[in-house]
Amino acid sequence: MNNAVIFAIISSVVVIIYGLFLARWILKLPAGSERMQEIAKAIQVGARAYLNRQYRTVGIIAIILFLILGFLLNWLTAFAFLVGAILSALAGFVGMNISVKANVRTAEAAKSGLAQALQVAIRGGAVTGFLVVGLGLLGVSGFFALTQVWGESLAGAMQALIGLGFGGSLISVFARLGGGIYTKAADVGADLVGKLEAGIPEDDPRNPAVIADNVGDNVGDCAGMAADLFETYAITTVAAMLLGLLVFKNFDQAIFYPLVLGGISVLASIVGSWAIRLGRKQNIMGALYKGLIVSGVLAAIGFYFVSQKFMVSNGLYSTMNIFLSAMVGLVVTFLLVMITEYYTSTKYAPVKSIAQASETGHGTNIIRGLAVSMKSTALPVVVIAAGILSAYSLAELYGVAIAAMSMLSLTGIIVAIDAYGPITDNAGGIAEMAELDESVRKITDPLDAVGNTTKAITKGYAIGSAGLAALVLFAAYVQEFASHGIQVQFELSNPYLLVGLFIGGLLPYWFGALAMEAVGKAAASVVKEVRRQFHEIKGIMDGTAKPDYGQAVDIVTRGALKQMIVPALIPVLAPIVISLIGIFIFQDVAVARVMLGGVLVGSIITGMFLALSMTSGGAAWDNAKKYIEAGNFGGKGSFAHQAAVTGDTVGDPYKDTAGPAMNPMIKVLNVVALLLVAFLL
Numbered sequence: 001m002n003n004a005v006i007f008a009i010i011s012s013v014v015v016i017i018y019g020l021f022l023a024r025w026i027l028k029l030p031a032g033s034e035r036m037q038e039i040a041k042a043i044q045v046g047a048r049a050y051l052n053r054q055y056r057t058v059g060i061i062a063i064i065l066f067l068i069l070g071f072l073l074n075w076l077t078a079f080a081f082l083v084g085a086i087l088s089a090l091a092g093f094v095g096m097n098i099s100v101k102a103n104v105r106t107a108e109a110a111k112s113g114l115a116q117a118l119q120v121a122i123r124g125g126a127v128t129g130f131l132v133v134g135l136g137l138l139g140v141s142g143f144f145a146l147t148q149v150w151g152e153s154l155a156g157a158m159q160a161l162i163g164l165g166f167g168g169s170l171i172s173v174f175a176r177l178g179g180g181i182y183t184k185a186a187d188v189g190a191d192l193v194g195k196l197e198a199g200i201p202e203d204d205p206r207n208p209a210v211i212a213d214n215v216g217d218n219v220g221d222c223a224g225m226a227a228d229l230f231e232t233y234a235i236t237t238v239a240a241m242l243l244g245l246l247v248f249k250n251f252d253q254a255i256f257y258p259l260v261l262g263g264i265s266v267l268a269s270i271v272g273s274w275a276i277r278l279g280r281k282q283n284i285m286g287a288l289y290k291g292l293i294v295s296g297v298l299a300a301i302g303f304y305f306v307s308q309k310f311m312v313s314n315g316l317y318s319t320m321n322i323f324l325s326a327m328v329g330l331v332v333t334f335l336l337v338m339i340t341e342y343y344t345s346t347k348y349a350p351v352k353s354i355a356q357a358s359e360t361g362h363g364t365n366i367i368r369g370l371a372v373s374m375k376s377t378a379l380p381v382v383v384i385a386a387g388i389l390s391a392y393s394l395a396e397l398y399g400v401a402i403a404a405m406s407m408l409s410l411t412g413i414i415v416a417i418d419a420y421g422p423i424t425d426n427a428g429g430i431a432e433m434a435e436l437d438e439s440v441r442k443i444t445d446p447l448d449a450v451g452n453t454t455k456a457i458t459k460g461y462a463i464g465s466a467g468l469a470a471l472v473l474f475a476a477y478v479q480e481f482a483s484h485g486i487q488v489q490f491e492l493s494n495p496y497l498l499v500g501l502f503i504g505g506l507l508p509y510w511f512g513a514l515a516m517e518a519v520g521k522a523a524a525s526v527v528k529e530v531r532r533q534f535h536e537i538k539g540i541m542d543g544t545a546k547p548d549y550g551q552a553v554d555i556v557t558r559g560a561l562k563q564m565i566v567p568a569l570i571p572v573l574a575p576i577v578i579s580l581i582g583i584f585i586f587q588d589v590a591v592a593r594v595m596l597g598g599v600l601v602g603s604i605i606t607g608m609f610l611a612l613s614m615t616s617g618g619a620a621w622d623n624a625k626k627y628i629e630a631g632n633f634g635g636k637g638s639f640a641h642q643a644a645v646t647g648d649t650v651g652d653p654y655k656d657t658a659g660p661a662m663n664p665m666i667k668v669l670n671v672v673a674l675l676l677v678a679f680l681l
Helices: 003-027 034-072 074-111 115-150 154-198 209-249 254-275 284-310 318-344 349-360 364-373 378-408 410-435 438-483 495-536 549-585 589-629 639-679
Strands: none
Touching: 003 074, 003 115, 003 254, 034 074, 034 154, 034 209, 034 549, 074 154, 074 209, 074 349, 074 410, 074 438, 115 154, 115 209, 115 254, 115 284, 115 318, 115 364, 115 410, 115 438, 115 589, 154 495, 154 639, 209 284, 209 318, 209 378, 209 410, 209 438, 209 549, 209 639, 254 284, 254 378, 254 495, 284 318, 284 410, 284 438, 318 364, 318 378, 318 495, 318 589, 349 364, 349 378, 349 438, 349 549, 349 589, 364 589, 364 639, 378 438, 378 495, 410 438, 410 639, 438 589, 438 639, 495 639, 589 639
């Protein structure tokens, strides 16, 4: 077996074991008072119940697709599809289970101070982050190793790995959509009745939807993000390996090089996580950035040496050019993090401008928020475009693939920072519901405020990496035809290409609209239920009677699962329908190739802009509300605060449902197209 594959397998096992060690460390910590544990238990039960029902629903679809792939392609690809789906689900499930246990322990640690609470929260997030990259790298490298043991050719192995990526993508799009619908339906429903109608604070135990809201933070921001970045990590690795096979002739090291980059980076992320510590200024964001910077610097050093070892004498590009392509990916990552923080943090002008606009009403808040969301797309797209051109000038399409792989190399530490968000959000909720001392909220509130920014940063990172990954997948789509002697020409004068571009551009809008509608419908059910309980259960408002939290949780669960099916199937079915139109209506397989290529490019372009606009704009609306709640522009209960709550309500499904779900949607389109190549030759 190749040494690169062995190194990748060993590295992935090390990071998984370390993640499990952190999980054990967290579970040994004190979980607080009986009341705190009771609240945490309700969140845990709700989260597990939702994920179990979601995976049962998705499992039926996965089995159907497994059989289709087996009969139409081959059983190795079908088996790989199942492996990818199971590992993606496992990454989200295990990470979420630790998240819902770290939240109450973070609240308890907050009694001892900010540093202690930060340590528990970030280690809880690190469990999810390390399992995501560990399982992703182990899945790709381990399955590749098995294909070689079975005597499969490199081409056959790569096709099977595309199936593995498809399995991860399928789980990801359902997890992102279902979790996003759940979390925002509960959040919007709780806010509209609790804050605006009843005038009670966020996380008030009198609100029947408060437990569902806290459950949603975990199934959406933790399990959903884990599944999303698992499949992005896996599919980018597979795409880079595939391009290595297609671009280089008789140089197998180009196939294994992305695996070595993955192995180096997961080890660097472990060391980087040790660097997350508060300094004298008690700057939480600064502490998190330390971990990110250390991980990036160590990965860069490792990339230099492995580039010199593995890519020497490749016959096409200098080892320095390939190393610099990897550096492009790291630079793009850090720039996207900085840009996203600028547009979503309470420290900077965009969020403050939305807060200020709230003084004149709900309408002006919405107008300003929409303007910020649109403007927030400019700098990230410029950075991504510059990154693509830079990497291409260094090593053409393979350079772009390596830049994308380099971006994903920081997934472990990025997901750790993201999963920190729902943990601290829940910790604050538990502190509020358990009526802990105000000093605890003074610790959990700043942790939660930073968590909003870290979640936005992670989404910006996920979208940027998804854009590069989708471009690499499209390049692999074209190269697959070229490897069979078929040159697909994409000329703008070709009407079939233009039609494909228009359809591809339409799909993210249609997908996003269905996701937004789903949140609206599910939230309406929550609003009605909360109003019903306030009206029928006497004594809720004066604290003499308890709300029926379980009923609200059940309503959101059923609503989310029902609403996620149709939009999630769009990226699976669209490439198949386009191909069938080309083959049977126009009776020309060449038309199908060109139209499908146009669909892929169109979806990448509009999907990127929509995702960036929605996630950054939604986070800016959310933090504008928090900026006002901190005492600015009238503070809590003011007219500006009411307007900001409305803006946050609009921004919620933007940033946590429709926007993030664009990532897997775009990649599913591209992966299905790659699987269809065999039928379009």
